[in-house]
Amino acid sequence: MHFDIFTLFPEMFQGVFECSIIQRARQAGLVSIALHNIRDYAPGKHRVTDDVPYGGGGGMVMKPEPIWNAVEAVLGYDPTGRKDVPIILLSPQGRLFTHAVARELAQQPRLLLICGRYEGVDERVRRYLATDEISIGDYVLSGGEIPAMVLVDAIVRWAPGVLGDPDAPLDDSHASGLLEYPHYTRPAIYRGFEVPAVLRSGHHAEIARWRRQEALRRTHERRPDLLAHAPLTQADREFLAQLEREAAESAQTEL
Ligand code: SAM
Numbered sequence: 001m002h003f004d005i006f007t008l009f010p011e012m013f014q015g016v017f018e019c020s021i022i023q024r025a026r027q028a029g030l031v032s033i034a035l036h037n038i039r040d041y042a043p044g045k046h047r048v049t050d051d052v053p054y055g056g057g058g059g060m061v062m063k064p065e066p067i068w069n070a071v072e073a074v075l076g077y078d079p080t081g082r083k084d085v086p087i088i089l090l091s092p093q094g095r096l097f098t099h100a101v102a103r104e105l106a107q108q109p110r111l112l113l114i115c116g117r118y119e120g121v122d123e124r125v126r127r128y129l130a131t132d133e134i135s136i137g138d139y140v141l142s143g144g145e146i147p148a149m150v151l152v153d154a155i156v157r158w159a160p161g162v163l164g165d166p167d168a169p170l171d172d173s174h175a176s177g178l179l180e181y182p183h184y185t186r187p188a189i190y191r192g193f194e195v196p197a198v199l200r201s202g203h204h205a206e207i208a209r210w211r212r213q214e215a216l217r218r219t220h221e222r223r224p225d226l227l228a229h230a231p232l233t234q235a236d237r238e239f240l241a242q243l244e245r246e247a248a249e250s251a252q253t254e255l
Pocket of ligand 1 (some may be wrong): 020090117136138
């Protein structure tokens with residue numbers, strides 16, 4: 001899959017895209033990423049990319065021409081109003097980026113990501129050029145570069161062949177609708193803190209049961225909202241009911 005990223009600060013991406021999983025995926029030819037400096041597409045000697053807002057007020061707004069020119073040059077056609085390829089504007093006003101959205105976008109062979117700066121981009125970019133708007137959370141960052149990195153990292157994990165063990169992400173938090181169970185590694189005892197005996201028992205069915213119950217326990221404790229949509233078995237429901245009873249009992253004891 002291929003990403004085209006439009007930014008005023010391409011140098012910000014170097015460290016993130018040049019190590020670990022993303023770098024290996026690029027070297028293996030599974031993923032390619034092209035960084036496009038919006039300033040290179042700004043008309044005029046001074047290559048101005050922002051201007052004061054109409055109507056007054058503080059801050060600067062990113063001009064539409066450099067962004068539009070850049071997207072048009074990279075795609076090779078006028079993208080206005082077309083939906084041939086997803087053109088994603090990173091914005092705190094967009095739909096929230098979740099596990100499900102990452103998987104949805106991972107189906108695309110090509111994605112264009114536009115990183116805003118300052119007060120944001122001219123509204124016409126959002127309305128007539130972008131085909132989608134994505135937010136990485138309910139807070140405001142200084143620019144769309146970090147959100148673009150977040151999208152690329154989360155999406156690349158789902159590209160075929162990128163992770164050594166293709167089943168690994170299936171157990172990850174949110175993939176199955178639950179938070180993942182806790183992990184331990186050697187040593188078995190560290191500073192007196194012991195790894196649960198079941199994980200050292202070699203009993204695969206017991207380990208699987210323990211992991212499922214710990215995933216349910218964590219989700220129940222930390223993100224009970226997820227349980228409403230998680231696919232649950234009868235045994236899961238019984239375990240959750242038991243957790244509810246335990247919680248009610250301990251609340252009674254505290255009174
Ligand atoms: N004035 C804008 C508003 O209130 O909606 C915020 C502009 S923000 C300072 C500058 C740029 O950072 C945005 O255009 C967007 O590209 C990016 N950005 C900031 N927060 C973001 C978030 N939570 N998710 C995605 N992009 C974000």
